[in-house]
Amino acid sequence: MKKIGICAAITGSMTRKETMPGLPVTVDEIINCAYECSCAGAAIVHIHVRDKDERPSLEASLYKEVLTGIREKSDILVCISTSNHLVRVSDKERIRLMELQPDLASLEVTSLKRPDGGIKNNKKFVIDMLQAMKQYEVKPEFEIFNPPMFKEFMRLVELGYIEDNAYIQFIIGSIGGMKPTYKNIQWILDSDKKGFTWSAAGIAGMQLPVNFISILNGCDVIRTGMEDNRYLLKGIPVKNNVEFVDRSATMIRMLGCEVADSFAMAKILGVKDRKYD
Numbered sequence: 001m002k003k004i005g006i007c008a009a010i011t012g013s014m015t016r017k018e019t020m021p022g023l024p025v026t027v028d029e030i031i032n033c034a035y036e037c038s039c040a041g042a043a044i045v046h047i048h049v050r051d052k053d054e055r056p057s058l059e060a061s062l063y064k065e066v067l068t069g070i071r072e073k074s075d076i077l078v079c080i081s082t083s084n085h086l087v088r089v090s091d092k093e094r095i096r097l098m099e100l101q102p103d104l105a106s107l108e109v110t111s112l113k114r115p116d117g118g119i120k121n122n123k124k125f126v127i128d129m130l131q132a133m134k135q136y137e138v139k140p141e142f143e144i145f146n147p148p149m150f151k152e153f154m155r156l157v158e159l160g161y162i163e164d165n166a167y168i169q170f171i172i173g174s175i176g177g178m179k180p181t182y183k184n185i186q187w188i189l190d191s192d193k194k195g196f197t198w199s200a201a202g203i204a205g206m207q208l209p210v211n212f213i214s215i216l217n218g219c220d221v222i223r224t225g226m227e228d229n230r231y232l233l234k235g236i237p238v239k240n241n242v243e244f245v246d247r248s249a250t251m252i253r254m255l256g257c258e259v260a261d262s263f264a265m266a267k268i269l270g271v272k273d274r275k276y277d
Helices: 027-040 060-073 091-100 123-135 147-158 182-191 204-216 241-254 262-269
Strands: 003-009 044-047 077-080 104-107 139-144 167-172 197-202 221-224 231-233
Touching: 003 027, 003 241, 003 262, 027 044, 027 060, 027 241, 044 060, 060 077, 060 091, 077 262, 091 123, 104 123, 123 139, 139 147, 167 182, 167 221, 182 204, 197 204, 204 221, 204 231, 204 241, 221 241, 231 241
Parallel strands: 003 044, 003 221, 044 077, 077 104, 104 139, 139 167, 167 197, 197 221
Antiparallel strands: none
């Protein structure tokens, strides 16, 4: 029976408590939410941190608090975001986050244009980040927003900067990325030719269909959570991230697969030994 992991993207950089009261934004809220998601069956928690004013942040001290707190409570794999979307921070500061030795860290191999500035990643930053990830044994989660980004990803694979057992997170329906159409979902399914481990995140109303289609087509992880979606079902606001994890676990079992725990997921993705000190 195929094992599929659940990644809970619990906060993000754009969602606000005014529209989602159950959104975790403080350090304690994020730690507790990660623990609750782990208990519900999530193998990975995708983390964005916020400052005291609820603005997105890449402050290393906040990430350290969150990592320490989660690891005191749970064995869930922790994936931190390195995206500078809506954050003013130097590339060196982003790269130094790898010294915290999270299990995984997200990375876009190109920039992503958006009306609000988007994500700004030049080629030197990407190479330097990949080298830091290798040095500190952090597994990259390559977020792919569009075909040009995937083309650059493959170029880096061919040059040897990216290992053959890469883990890809396709994002569909995000601003500046692929439009939420079934044609683009099919492109995702056709793109995974080299046997990479993969997941696909559907934004907003595409979350549920993308999850179902991914499971049916042999994904390794499905992503869910309040970063990507406000509704559990059409017209029904989600109360918390655990509701999304519960829904995902039910889907995986309904479709004849097994929910992978964090230890099985670490083996499937090739995550190195985790650091708890």
